[in-house]
Amino acid sequence: MNSLDQQVLSQLSQWLQASKQCWLCTITETFGSSPRPAGSLLACNEDGLYCGSLSGGCVEDNLRESIFKGELASYKPQLIRYGVAVEDVLKLGLPCGGSLEVLVEPVSPKLADLYLDLSERVAMRELIARHVDIASGETTLVPVEKFTPIAVNEGKMVHTYGPSFQLLLIGAVQVAWYLAEMAHTLDYEVEVCDPREELVNNAPQSRARVVASLPDDWLRSKQLDQQTAIVALCHDPRIDDMALMEALPSDAFYVGAMGSMRTSADRRKRLLALDLDEAQIARLHAPVGLSIGSKTPPEIAVAILAELTSLRAGKNGS
Numbered sequence: 001m002n003s004l005d006q007q008v009l010s011q012l013s014q015w016l017q018a019s020k021q022c023w024l025c026t027i028t029e030t031f032g033s034s035p036r037p038a039g040s041l042l043a044c045n046e047d048g049l050y051c052g053s054l055s056g057g058c059v060e061d062n063l064r065e066s067i068f069k070g071e072l073a074s075y076k077p078q079l080i081r082y083g084v085a086v087e088d089v090l091k092l093g094l095p096c097g098g099s100l101e102v103l104v105e106p107v108s109p110k111l112a113d114l115y116l117d118l119s120e121r122v123a124m125r126e127l128i129a130r131h132v133d134i135a136s137g138e139t140t141l142v143p144v145e146k147f148t149p150i151a152v153n154e155g156k157m158v159h160t161y162g163p164s165f166q167l168l169l170i171g172a173v174q175v176a177w178y179l180a181e182m183a184h185t186l187d188y189e190v191e192v193c194d195p196r197e198e199l200v201n202n203a204p205q206s207r208a209r210v211v212a213s214l215p216d217d218w219l220r221s222k223q224l225d226q227q228t229a230i231v232a233l234c235h236d237p238r239i240d241d242m243a244l245m246e247a248l249p250s251d252a253f254y255v256g257a258m259g260s261m262r263t264s265a266d267r268r269k270r271l272l273a274l275d276l277d278e279a280q281i282a283r284l285h286a287p288v289g290l291s292i293g294s295k296t297p298p299e300i301a302v303a304i305l306a307e308l309t310s311l312r313a314g315k316n317g318s
Helices: 003-017 058-068 086-092 109-123 174-185 197-201 215-220 237-247 261-273 297-312
Strands: 022-031 041-045 050-052 078-082 099-107 128-133 139-143 151-153 156-161 166-170 189-193 209-211 228-232 254-257
Touching: 003 022, 003 041, 003 050, 003 109, 022 151, 022 156, 041 058, 058 078, 058 099, 109 128, 109 139, 109 156, 166 174, 166 237, 174 189, 174 297, 189 215, 215 237, 228 237, 237 254, 237 261, 254 297
Parallel strands: 166 189, 166 228, 189 209, 228 254
Antiparallel strands: 022 041, 022 099, 041 050, 078 099, 128 139, 128 156, 151 156
16 A cells, blocks of 8 residues: 555544544545546545545545535445546546546544554554445454455455555665655655765765665565565675675565676676575566666666566566
8 A cells, every 4th residue: 555545544543543533435446547546545534624535636525525414424334436427527527437436434433443553553564454344334454464456245345455665775876866756756665775874974865764784684674575675776796785685585576686787697696606596586686677778877767666667567577
């Protein structure tokens, strides 16, 4: 899940802790073109405050108006679809041909502990599924081992929440700063590690957290899960190889290293001599990024993010 939806859960928890009646709106399915994907969240409270996004404005306004008039989800969850009729598209400004199915749930302060637990688990990078009985509104949390898409079947919604994607960069170098800024706009949490304190201390202003540490120690301190990408950017085997030895056996969905074809081949030979097996080394994306002819630091950053985006979308980019 992205950081905006994590903010929704956190804000919802805070409102419930303050004894505010709330509503949680979840996109359960999209049809055709849609501004936001299935699983996106919006929460609002009895004071008219809201957090999150379902469409960029139009659907949100209509939902909140219907909720506060008592026309929608007053006592139990309700499924509603937007954009099916032509007049809905014109009125709500949905993209051509697009429609959304949204589950609207009244959330009482009695559920404050449940949503506090959910918010805290997501913040700790745990995977957790929320089961909702649409007829009764009964809600339970179930720990899960892997992410599954949101689904509504036989009157029940199952929505898996998980951590934001994190991008861990090895090397406080120029490519890292372009990559960090671009990745932030794609909703990655970005951190940069480099053992060279002079580079860390003179790093440009960035929204990424920058750490002076040995990369292997630093990676051992992180939770390297299926929402993690790790990229070595130093061009120094004394730094990059230490990081890759920790990264390649991990659950990170992407491990890459910057360098030429020859440099990458030499790196694989070194890693094989450092007790990594061939299957682990085969996970390495090197040269890093899609082959788009990139030469400059910003172009290399674009190539890396293009490859990450392709993998997240289930493509086999080359």
